[in-house]
Amino acid sequence: VERILGGDGEAEAELVESYGRGLALILDRHSRDREAAEDLYQETLATALVKLRTGALRDPQRLAAFLASIARNLAVEHYRKAGRRKTEADSETVDATTDPRQDTQLSGLLRQENAELVRRTVAELNNPRDREILYRFYLADEDKDSIARDLGLESLQFNRVLHRARQRYKVLFEERVQNRARAVALLSWVVMAGLASHLGGHVLRIRLSMGGVLS
Amino acid sequence: MKLKDMTSSDIEDRGLIERYWQGSLTPDEEERFEELFLESPELMDELEAERRLRRGFKDMAAEDAVRGAMQLGVLATVARLLRQPRFAALGAMLLAVVLLPSLLLVSQGRQPAPQPLADVPVFALTSVRDGATQPLEISPQEGWLSLALPVEDDPRFESFRVSILRDGQEVFRREDLEPNVLDTLLLTFPADFFAPGEHRLQLEGIPTSPAAPVLLGIYVFLVR
Numbered sequence: 386v387e388r389i390l391g392g393d394g395e396a397e398a399e400l401v402e403s404y405g406r407g408l409a410l411i412l413d414r415h416s417r418d419r420e421a422a423e424d425l426y427q428e429t430l431a432t433a434l435v436k437l438r439t440g441a442l443r444d445p446q447r448l449a450a451f452l453a454s455i456a457r458n459l460a461v462e463h464y465r466k467a468g469r470r471k472t473e474a475d476s477e478t479v480d481a482t483t484d485p486r487q488d489t490q491l492s493g494l495l496r497q498e499n500a501e502l503v504r505r506t507v508a509e510l511n512n513p514r515d516r517e518i519l520y521r522f523y524l525a526d527e528d529k530d531s532i533a534r535d536l537g538l539e540s541l542q543f544n545r546v547l548h549r550a551r552q553r554y555k556v557l558f559e560e561r562v563q564n565r566a567r568a569v570a571l572l573s574w575v576v577m578a579g580l581a582s583h584l585g586g587h588v589l590r591i592r593l594s595m596g597g598v599l600s
Numbered sequence: 601m602k603l604k605d606m607t608s609s610d611i612e613d614r615g616l617i618e619r620y621w622q623g624s625l626t627p628d629e630e631e632r633f634e635e636l637f638l639e640s641p642e643l644m645d646e647l648e649a650e651r652r653l654r655r656g657f658k659d660m661a662a663e664d665a666v667r668g669a670m671q672l673g674v675l676a677t678v679a680r681l682l683r684q685p686r687f688a689a690l691g692a693m694l695l696a697v698v699l700l701p702s703l704l705l706v707s708q709g710r711q712p713a714p715q716p717l718a719d720v721p722v723f724a725l726t727s728v729r730d731g732a733t734q735p736l737e738i739s740p741q742e743g744w745l746s747l748a749l750p751v752e753d754d755p756r757f758e759s760f761r762v763s764i765l766r767d768g769q770e771v772f773r774r775e776d777l778e779p780n781v782l783d784t785l786l787l788t789f790p791a792d793f794f795a796p797g798e799h800r801l802q803l804e805g806i807p808t809s810p811a812a813p814v815l816l817g818i819y820v821f822l823v824r
Contacts, residue, residue: 407638410647414621449638453631499665503656520790522618523657526774529615546617555649558656 386445389437397434404449405430408456419497425463427455502565506558515550522547608642617643617650620756634817664744664788665780724747725819735798735820740791749785749803749819757805760785764801771799774804775806794823 388396409426416422433455436442442451510516514536521527522558611617619625620633658771694794724737738745742792762785765774771794777785785803800820804813 406644449635453634497654497657500660503660524661541613544613549611594730
């Protein structure tokens, strides 16, 4: 904090490096869409740096709290303004912005692919209780207490069981993502190799024809 | 115990990570938890993994809802068209075209190749009053099922709330629901989500102004 106050640019970069990821999480939590969270991220960092340069933070021990509160306040302010704008907008504009058919093809494809990946990963979980807990908690948005009651678990036990189910899911999911990345890399390699051999043929023909001309 | 003194197993036991994304921490807890994870790369890893998982399930639910809505939309459009007198003849022809090959196959003693009608069965619920109507029967198969609830485009409500009860116990509750472009609320569940028995679904409108939710309908369905 003192280095930033003294105009040290490297210290600012270090601050972004250390806290940027956490701030992005906070903004994601307090935003309703990813685009807004990304815009607010830039604004949060800019505001924080300006405030730090001007000595707005008296106690450097409170840096995390200071940054988190800037992120939260900017998100609240963003939606307060957006709420005001929404009441002024005509219903057609509002409909257009929320119409699922406006989804771009790319985001639709990514969503499909992600959905399929999750579906397969859950289906691969060995323990049926893991599957049940994940479906009921994350998909059906069921209350923790009611799932715990059905499974005969105390609240604390339930949190542990959910945590373990999540960890097993995470391991499988990451394996699948890595397999997919390897498959994509292999496919790219095959395509590139095919392209190179195709182009190589042309180059050879050009060389041969040039050789013929030269000889 | 102060949040800053917590170990990772304390955080796991209190379910802080999922409660954070769920938005169910108190404002004070949330504030302190944010201060805590800003300084902890391990906690951030956990939070990111949880977010990825939630997004994945959300994408999966959205995909199922889109598929279900498309099937429902096609059926609704055909039904609407066939109700008009000028399309009645077309409807009869369409029915003949659909039925004829099946009849021919049956008459030749052959069964048509088994074809799923849809990936996700959609059950359209109709409101019942005082048990005057027979409840819809649902026999869940493997996979998923969707419940479709028609809702009026009523400007009084900013969102809807659905609760499902079985034997007086709430088994499902979802707030902030908004109808799709077909003015339908589509809820998709794993096929084994419902235990056999009678279920009562309660649909409420959440007013735009601060006021109590308005009961819009009760739907009863029987799971076999």
